[in-house]
Each structure stands twice: as C-alpha cells, then as structure tokens.
Amino acid sequence: QVQLQESGPGLVKPSQTLSLTCTVSGDSINNGPYYWSWIRQPAGKGLEWIGRIYSSGSTNYSPSLKSRVTISVDTSKNQFSLKLTSVTASDTAVYFCARGAAATWWFDPWGQGTLVTVSS
Amino acid sequence: QSALTQPASVSGSPGQSITISCTGTSSDVGSYNYVSWYQQHPGRVPKLIIYDVSNRPSGVSNRFSGSKSGNTASLTISGLQAEDEADYYCGSYTSSSTVEGVFGGGTKLTVL
Secondary structure (H helix, E strand, C coil), X not given: CXXXXXXXXXXXXXXXXXXXXXXXXXXXCCCCCEEEEEEEECCCCCCEEEEEEECCCCEEECCCCCCCEEEEEXXXXXXXXXXXXXXXXXXXXXXXXXXXECCCCCEEEECCCEEEEECC | CCCEECCCEEEECCCCCEEEEEECCCCCCCCCCCEXXXXXXXXXXXXXXXXXXXXXXCCCXXXXXXXXXXXXXXXXXXXXXXXXXXXXEEEEEECCCCCEEEEECCEEEEEC
C-alpha cells in the first residue's frame, strides 16, 4: 500500500525558510488521479491545509499562506517538497504530507508527521 | 479562510449514539458533496473515516456514518466504544476564493 514519510529539519530560525520533503513509497507519484498535499497542525490545535501539487507540477495554495509557500515535485525520486519562507513562531507545528484524490476532497493516507519548531 | 464550525466537545456513554455537526456555507458544504471526516487519537495521525459525505473507506467500522443537509454535514457514531474517544475533524472543498480545502476546528469526543 502507499506510504508517505516526511523528512527535514526539526528546528528553523525565525525569518528563515522551512523545507520539508515527502517520500512516497508503494506506488508511483505519477499513478492515478491523485494530488499530493501538505497539512499542518499546531500543538493542541486543528488542521490547516497548506497546498497541493499534481504530478504534472500544477499547484494550488491556501490563500493565507500563498505568498510564502512553494510546493514542488520530483517524480524521478517519487518525492514532493514544501518550502515556507519568512517563518515565525506561529509556523511551529506538526507538518503532514498526504495524498488526495482529484475531483473530490479527502486525504488518505497521511505521513507520520514531523514537528517543526521555529525558534532562535 | 474561515474554518468549518464544529462543536468543541461531545460526549456519550458506551453503546449510545452521538452526532457531530460541521457547519459551513453555500461555498463549501452546501454546494459540494466533498465532505470528509477524520479521526485523530492523541499523538497519532489523522485517519480518514468518511469521504464524499457518506462513504466509508475499506476497513472503517460501519458504526461510523455521514450525512449532509444544506450547509451542515454530520458524523454519527453508533454503539459508542471506549476506543472511539478521539478528536474528529471535518473537511470540505470550497470555491470561496481560490481552489482550496478547509477543515473544521475539531471536536473532542469523550466516552463516559
């Protein structure tokens, strides 16, 4: 079955860029009508959708983060990545990558999540 | 983008049924059958339990069911079990500004 795994630094300094990668295993990122999303969850709070990318490279971003977010895909490595610029303490959260289906709105499976702390 | 509105908490006794509401607008829940529900135990990954308003993924108990009326979607859990104690989130496609998804604030279910 498809599995996702996030990787990247757990600590980022304020004003710097947060960079995470999600590695997909068990199937090709090119297969099926799927898109690949990033979702985050601050401690003790709810889920926030960040954005998504299709294997073609087409992207959609949350309007609230659009000016700071870039999601990219590397189909040769079966990976997609997140970059969030000019981070502040409010960007501290567990970041999840997840698969979604085109023409609908659901997320499954999810990666295990990775905690990113923004602190000097 | 405003989140979908869910009650902060609900509770029920083992064996009972409970319903969690998820209220949106005509730009999301009211216009699309693209509502999903997730169960999240503390420290764990969210698990998809309902998609497209009322469909259950393979392996999800039939004690979980979803429905929608107007701008409000609902998750019903019947025959409550201790293991159902968790946070529950709804999500929906929205066309309010650009293509995006929106989640509810989450509901803490306590099994008494």
